[in-house]
Amino acid sequence: MLLGLFDSGIGGLTVVRELLKRHPRASFVYLGDTARAPYGNKTEETIRQYAIEDAAFLLGQGATHIAVACNTASAVALDALRQTFPRVTFLDVISPTVEAVQNKDKKIGVIGTRATIRSGTYEKELKEKLPDADIYSVACPLFVPIVEENWITQPETKKIVRRYLSPLKQQQIDALILGCTHYPLLQDVIRMSLQKRVRIIDSPSAMLDKIGREIPELITPSDEPRQDYFFTDLSLHTERIASRWLKRNIEGLLATLP
Amino acid sequence: MLLGLFDSGIGGLTVVRELLKRHPRASFVYLGDTARAPYGNKTEETIRQYAIEDAAFLLGQGATHIAVACNTASAVALDALRQTFPRVTFLDVISPTVEAVQNKDKKIGVIGTRATIRSGTYEKELKEKLPDADIYSVACPLFVPIVEENWITQPETKKIVRRYLSPLKQQQIDALILGCTHYPLLQDVIRMSLQKRVRIIDSPSAMLDKIGREIPELITPSDEPRQDYFFTDLSLHTERIASRWLKRNIEGLLATLP
Numbered sequence: 001m002l003l004g005l006f007d008s009g010i011g012g013l014t015v016v017r018e019l020l021k022r023h024p025r026a027s028f029v030y031l032g033d034t035a036r037a038p039y040g041n042k043t044e045e046t047i048r049q050y051a052i053e054d055a056a057f058l059l060g061q062g063a064t065h066i067a068v069a070c071n072t073a074s075a076v077a078l079d080a081l082r083q084t085f086p087r088v089t090f091l092d093v094i095s096p097t098v099e100a101v102q103n104k105d106k107k108i109g110v111i112g113t114r115a116t117i118r119s120g121t122y123e124k125e126l127k128e129k130l131p132d133a134d135i136y137s138v139a140c141p142l143f144v145p146i147v148e149e150n151w152i153t154q155p156e157t158k159k160i161v162r163r164y165l166s167p168l169k170q171q172q173i174d175a176l177i178l179g180c181t182h183y184p185l186l187q188d189v190i191r192m193s194l195q196k197r198v199r200i201i202d203s204p205s206a207m208l209d210k211i212g213r214e215i216p217e218l219i220t221p222s223d224e225p226r227q228d229y230f231f232t233d234l235s236l237h238t239e240r241i242a243s244r245w246l247k248r249n250i251e252g253l254l255a256t257l258p
Numbered sequence: 259m260l261l262g263l264f265d266s267g268i269g270g271l272t273v274v275r276e277l278l279k280r281h282p283r284a285s286f287v288y289l290g291d292t293a294r295a296p297y298g299n300k301t302e303e304t305i306r307q308y309a310i311e312d313a314a315f316l317l318g319q320g321a322t323h324i325a326v327a328c329n330t331a332s333a334v335a336l337d338a339l340r341q342t343f344p345r346v347t348f349l350d351v352i353s354p355t356v357e358a359v360q361n362k363d364k365k366i367g368v369i370g371t372r373a374t375i376r377s378g379t380y381e382k383e384l385k386e387k388l389p390d391a392d393i394y395s396v397a398c399p400l401f402v403p404i405v406e407e408n409w410i411t412q413p414e415t416k417k418i419v420r421r422y423l424s425p426l427k428q429q430q431i432d433a434l435i436l437g438c439t440h441y442p443l444l445q446d447v448i449r450m451s452l453q454k455r456v457r458i459i460d461s462p463s464a465m466l467d468k469i470g471r472e473i474p475e476l477i478t479p480s481d482e483p484r485q486d487y488f489f490t491d492l493s494l495h496t497e498r499i500a501s502r503w504l505k506r507n508i509e510g511l512l513a514t515l516p
Contacts, residue, residue: 035304036294041406046293046491114495145403148299156421159414233304237372 002226003028003211003218004063006054009037010238011144011182012069013245015093018204020246022212025221028228029061030069031255035232038144039072040113040180047115051077052084053257059088060258061228065218067091067211071179071203072113075121089215096210097177097203098125105130105175105199109168110137112179113144122179136171140164140180147182150241158189165193175199185245230255260484261286261469261476262321264312267295268496269402269440270327271503273351276462278504280470283479286486287319288327289513293490296402297330298371298438305373309335310342311515317346318516319486323476325349325469329438329461330371333379347473354468355435355461356383363433363457365392367426370437372397380437394429398422398438405440408499416447423451433457443503488513 005012009032016030031054033039039047051073055066066088068074068081074092081090101108108130110122117139126135142160151157168176176198178184184202191200211218231238234252242250263270267290274288289312291297297305309331313324324346326332326339332350339348359366366388368380375397384393400418409415426434434456436442442460449458469477489496492510500508 035300041493041495042293042491043493141407142400142403142409145400149399151400154421156414156417159417163412163414233300235299235301237299 001065001218002063003065003067004031004058004061005029005067005069006031006033006058006073007070007181008032008039008072009034010148010241010245011180013242014181014184015067015069015204015207017246018208019219022208023219023221025225026219027222027225029058029063029226029230030228031057031230032238033232034234034238038113039070040115040144041141042115044076044115044119047073048077048080051081055081055085055088056258057230057255059085065089065091065215067207068093069181069207071181072115075112075116075119091207091211093181093203093207094121094125094179096206097179097201098122098129099210100201100206101126101129101175101177103130105133107134107136107171107173109171109173109176110135110179111140111164111176111183112137114139114141116179122177136168136173138164138168143180143186144182147185148241150244152185152189157186158192161186161189162193165190169194173198175201178202228253232257259323259476260321261323261325262289262316262319263287263325263327264289264291264316264331265328265439266290266297266330267292268406268499268503269438271500272439272442273325273327273462273465275504276466277477280466281477281479283483284477285480285483287316287321287484287488288486289315289488290496291490292492292496296371297328298373298402299399300373302334302373302377305331306335306338309339313339313343313346314516315488315513317343323347323349323473325465326351327439327465330373333370333374333377349465349469351439351461351465352379352383352437354464355437355459356380356387357468358459358464359384359387359433359435361388363388363391365394365429365431367429367431367434368393368395368437369398369401369422369434369441371402372399374437380435394426394431396422396426401438401444402440405443406499408502410443410447415444416450419444419447420451423448427452431456433459436460486511490515
């Protein structure tokens, strides 16, 4: 058994970070498609094609289970992935996040990339679970570049976050779904921009909770864990940000997609 | 003769806008590589490969001259393009911009993407022309996503621009080169963030001036001009932004790269 994870770029490393926090000696292969990042502004056709190529690469690396550590690809490409690779188990990031919503949540905010919000996937899955809840979705296209620029604590970032979230604050939401794996890095600023009582649900934790519950053997520690970080475009900047986020020295490997 | 223009995405449309302002009935084929945009954070190897594929597509469309309407590709991929296609004339956006600098400019600021600034191309060409000038270069990675989000007049945008440009303001520069084809759309905010006397040099105008001077027959009007807009990822969002910038209804064509 080997866990493969992919994302459009470095955002999915927040899932790896959560995994390493829980199981520092788990094995995995990560792929970040930095040569074509970001996915969140692209069309569904293009995102589907990229997701299939990403999965094929991880299968070639020996992955048996693939975690789609990218909300945009989870929202848009999951059916296409399962149809293309019917014998592979795909773990998406959206269903565990929706499962983490509680029945008492009556007003739920969802933030994500343009493609994630436009797909309506969160809205549909939330409505199935909580038919009476009100869902408020907001696309926040600038959050990903802000995180990749590492503008986490800048005063300008606070202003941008406040601007995007102001309709959710006005609606007095009970819970907010961070529907993009980049967003946990902005969690403090996001929290400051909403009422204190708002419960924040982040997808990396929800995804790891579900894997731990359903396939714990996938992330059991080993003496010599394999922990590979592949990127389709490998720059010092990428390695530096990855190392900073994961608090360890990351040496990336260059991936050529099949 | 047919002019082909390419850019990583929609930024190069500022060159088309300048062309149409001067010659509304000129013929051209435009390619925006929106499926892999942006280029500005990627490595030189990846940008070179993409630029070669972009040029090959335009040649397949019948282009005889190719304008690299992207500072990042001009800074990093020009030699590779000329080596790969030795019989094609490539027009870059950097040399005409440097030519537009005046001898009286003693302190010159350059802003661009991370890849453009890191390449040092502007610095090198400016030093050749004006050995005694002081050059101050600043990478502004958030400007492209801000323009693509169409946050042109937002107060948050003013704050972000002011933050990036403050070292240039402190140096009291005489001229500022907008070293990215997206940036002319932020020109008003940029102007407000610097001393009034700073002369702003934008690359689309400089590029068109040079074409008009050296190969005027390339952009002469015809009765039935060919004006094609290809994109590797074609979304409504792209068509809408293109139409707004060019003040005409743009119907995009989907490009599949060779």
